[in-house]
Amino acid sequence: MNDNITDSKIKSALAGNTPDKSNETEKTKQLDLVRNDATNEALTTNQGVKISDNQNSLRAGVRGSTLIEDFILREKITHFDHERIPERIVHARGVGAHGYFQAYEGNERFTKAGFLTDPNIQTPIFVRFSTVQGPRGSADTVRDIRGFAIKFYTQEGNFDLVGNNVPVFFVQDGIKFPDFVHAVKPEPHTEMPTGGSAHDTFWDFVSLVPESAHTVMWAMSDRAIPRNLRSIQGFGVHTFRFIDEHEKACFIKFHWTPKQGLSALVWDEAQKLAGKDPDFHRRDLYEAIEQGLYPEWELGVQIVAEEDEMSFDFDLLDPTKIIPEELVPITPIGKFILNRNVDNFFAETEQIAFCPGHIVPGIDFSNDPLLQARLFSYTDTQLSRLGGPNFHQIPINRPVCPFHNHQRDAMHQHEIHKGQASYQPNSIDNNWPIEVPSAAQNGGFESYQERIDGHKIRQRSESFSDHFSQARLYYQSLAPHEQKHVVDAYTFELSKVQRAHIRAREVQEILANIDLDLAQQVGQNLGIDVVPPQENYKQASIEKSERLSMQAFIPDDIQGRKVAVLIHDQVNAETLRVIINWSLQENVIAHLLTPMLAPVKGSRGEVITSDGMQKAEPSIIYDAVIIADGDNLDTVLADGVTKHYLFEAYKHLKPVVFLGNKVDLFDQLSLTPDEGTLLQEDFRNVAEKLKQLLRHHRIWSREALMNAIPA
Numbered sequence: 001m002n003d004n005i006t007d008s009k010i011k012s013a014l015a016g017n018t019p020d021k022s023n024e025t026e027k028t029k030q031l032d033l034v035r036n037d038a039t040n041e042a043l044t045t046n047q048g049v050k051i052s053d054n055q056n057s058l059r060a061g062v063r064g065s066t067l068i069e070d071f072i073l074r075e076k077i078t079h080f081d082h083e084r085i086p087e088r089i090v091h092a093r094g095v096g097a098h099g100y101f102q103a104y105e106g107n108e109r110f111t112k113a114g115f116l117t118d119p120n121i122q123t124p125i126f127v128r129f130s131t132v133q134g135p136r137g138s139a140d141t142v143r144d145i146r147g148f149a150i151k152f153y154t155q156e157g158n159f160d161l162v163g164n165n166v167p168v169f170f171v172q173d174g175i176k177f178p179d180f181v182h183a184v185k186p187e188p189h190t191e192m193p194t195g196g197s198a199h200d201t202f203w204d205f206v207s208l209v210p211e212s213a214h215t216v217m218w219a220m221s222d223r224a225i226p227r228n229l230r231s232i233q234g235f236g237v238h239t240f241r242f243i244d245e246h247e248k249a250c251f252i253k254f255h256w257t258p259k260q261g262l263s264a265l266v267w268d269e270a271q272k273l274a275g276k277d278p279d280f281h282r283r284d285l286y287e288a289i290e291q292g293l294y295p296e297w298e299l300g301v302q303i304v305a306e307e308d309e310m311s312f313d314f315d316l317l318d319p320t321k322i323i324p325e326e327l328v329p330i331t332p333i334g335k336f337i338l339n340r341n342v343d344n345f346f347a348e349t350e351q352i353a354f355c356p357g358h359i360v361p362g363i364d365f366s367n368d369p370l371l372q373a374r375l376f377s378y379t380d381t382q383l384s385r386l387g388g389p390n391f392h393q394i395p396i397n398r399p400v401c402p403f404h405n406h407q408r409d410a411m412h413q414h415e416i417h418k419g420q421a422s423y424q425p426n427s428i429d430n431n432w433p434i435e436v437p438s439a440a441q442n443g444g445f446e447s448y449q450e451r452i453d454g455h456k457i458r459q460r461s462e463s464f465s466d467h468f469s470q471a472r473l474y475y476q477s478l479a480p481h482e483q484k485h486v487v488d489a490y491t492f493e494l495s496k497v498q499r500a501h502i503r504a505r506e507v508q509e510i511l512a513n514i515d516l517d518l519a520q521q522v523g524q525n526l527g528i529d530v531v532p533p534q535e536n537y538k539q540a541s542i543e544k545s546e547r548l549s550m551q552a553f554i555p556d557d558i559q560g561r562k563v564a565v566l567i568h569d570q571v572n573a574e575t576l577r578v579i580i581n582w583s584l585q586e587n588v589i590a591h592l593l594t595p596m597l598a599p600v601k602g603s604r605g606e607v608i609t610s611d612g613m614q615k616a617e618p619s620i621i622y623d624a625v626i627i628a629d630g631d632n633l634d635t636v637l638a639d640g641v642t643k644h645y646l647f648e649a650y651k652h653l654k655p656v657v658f659l660g661n662k663v664d665l666f667d668q669l670s671l672t673p674d675e676g677t678l679l680q681e682d683f684r685n686v687a688e689k690l691k692q693l694l695r696h697h698r699i700w701s702r703e704a705l706m707n708a709i710p711a
């Protein structure tokens with residue numbers, strides 16, 4: 001290998017796998033109307049007046065005061081002064097991308113929604129991922145639920161599936177949402193902490209509100225510290241309805257599952273990344289899409305016949321409950337991929353406006369009281385965020401199908417409505433636009449005619465009163481290492497709570513009712529006594545649900561995993577060629593990391609370009625580390641940065657590959673060899689083993705061993 005080995009080589013090879021983009025969707029075309037300022041056109045004001053000097057304001061003499069008549073300065077500064085809009089009250093920190101959805105065959109059995117029933121249509125989508133608690137500038141890797149909102153630009157109107165990466169929610173009724181959000185947000189007297197729930201007000205609230213127990217359990221699990229956004233699940237949370245062409249309804253719950261499998265950070269990594277790369281998740285998503293490693297999910301639904309509504313030991317309308325897949329399996333209905341990054345973050349990711357009330361014929365709501373409140377909130381919030389009721393005209397929010405009605409004027413009106421009649425009925429414009437009966441082909445939306453008969457009442461249904469059985473089911477379904485992480489997370493978070501009575505209440509009154517062993521472990525760590533609860537709480541109808549554990553989602557391949565290859569002067573260039581070929585074959589992102597950014601010399605004098613500097617690209621960014629062999633391995637292993645790199649990767653339970661013939665290497669480094677420490681002369685001999693380890697992502701057996709070592 002005489003020429004340079006560069007990342008661009010990897011990228012260009014991966015670009016070969018890039019799906020054909022020639023079949024651009026309407027939405028893509030529409031968004032490509034975006035103004036391109038990087039042309040050789042003249043610089044102008046917003047009124048189109050050419051600007052002759054953009055460096056100096058207008059002054060009275062070279063050293064004189066600035067003149068108020070400088071309309072160019074005033075326009076520029078005024079616009080700048082108003083550049084920021086209010087961030088989202090929750091889910092402020094986010095990242096988005098474009099893609100498309102394609103349905104599988106046969107969904108007309110359940111729904112008449114066009115985008116779900118025509119397998120030949122590729123429906124454009126925009127997805128926005130988010131954290132809940134932190135502001136726009138907060139770190140990506142904090143412990144938090146992730147928002148996973150999808151806008152489907154269908155031919156029958158926009159459908160927004162505004163979900164999360166956990167299937168349940170903290171409160172059962174929308175009227176409690178502002179209380180919950182005030183409690184989890186930074187505390188009002190200090191505006192701390194940023195991007196975290198480890199503080200008094202959050203734990204005060206959740207320890208007083210047992211309905212939050214199940215979701216808090218998910219938030220304390222590895223689900224809340226995802227490795228990247230490409231490997232999280234999505235859930236619609238509420239029960240919705242599908243309506244078929246005969247107006248027959250069934251209840252459904254939406255699930256979407258990543259082809260890449262599920263993976264999480266370890267807590268130490270999550271915290272370090274928050275400092276070393278606060279943009280870790282958005283960078284990962286951006287880079288994966290740029291490299292043609294398009295993330296993919298399968299959309300599915302759990303379907304429950306209307307007549308079976310009451311056949312569960314929980315209420316289908318209660319958003320703190322899942323339907324275990326053992327009771328109702330998921331029916332796959334389609335898949336979606338993300339294949340295009342935004343051109344402008346503000347215009348697209350920031351200005352996108354989701355609303356669970358944006359639905360299309362074939363889909364309808366249930367009476368879940370949390371969902372019902374959301375139907376109001378999202379449009380309302382856009383009025384102050386996006387400055388008025390015309391936010392649907394912003395390019396990212398516009399439907400791709402035509403839309404006509406008699407709504408007029410208001411702030412930021414972009415349409416120039418022609419005609420005299422902005423009312424109905426009218427005879428001046430022939431009564432256009434007209435209503436379309438739902439029975440017609442491509443007919444209008446009609447709500448499902450559910451019979452409603454009840455007293456006006458402010459009361460929670462008795463069927464919403466079991467708060468612990470599914471929290472217990474979740475805990476008991478986790479693998480031992482996942483359970484340990486839950487114990488660690490409760491311990492960590494509660495250790496940050498200043499008030500002893502809040503810590504005690506969470507452990508004694510919430511955790512003890514979920515699982516005594518869990519409560520006792522956390523209690524022991526915090527010095528809190530736990531006694532078995534007085535009441536005998538209800539058990540879930542099953543003891544374990546397999547797919548609650550992330551271990552049930554190991555991917556088939558290792559596409560998109562990231563490997564650091566540490567190289568130094570005199571590295572064996574032939575080894576690098578083999579590793580790069582392997583990475584291209586497996587669609588793995590392999591980075592050659594050097595001590596400094598300067599190129600290194602291979603053993604036969606080859607110049608090898610760096611993809612990054614070891615100090616600047618720490619092991620926490622990668623899924624595995626390889627030390628390439630070479631003639632100066634002894635010097636390499638004496639290098640403190642390299643050593644730290646290895647120890648950290650080892651500590652974070654990653655596969656570590658040492659190439660070369662140093663049999664006493666582990667002794668030298670005082671590392672206990674295990675199935676994840678691979679020592680080989682030739683990379684080809686460990687490639688398959690490394691692949692299997694990367695599929696499973698972490699060496700969990702090592703964690704158990706490390707925990708056994710006294711501190």
Ligand code: HDE
Pocket residue numbers: 088089090091094128129130146147148149162163164169173174175177235236237238319352353354370371373374377378379381382
């Ligand atoms: Fe939201 N939520 N939410 N929420 N939510 C918002 O809407 C709200 C709830 C979720 O990427 C806001 O445009 C209420 C459940 C996501 O733009 C706001 C209630 C679930 C996003 C709002 C809930 C979510 C939001 C803030 C209880 C999971 C980000 C800005 C009745 C199923 C969407 C905005 C994006 C955003 C209100 C409960 C998910 C204030 C009142 C349950 C993913 O309108």
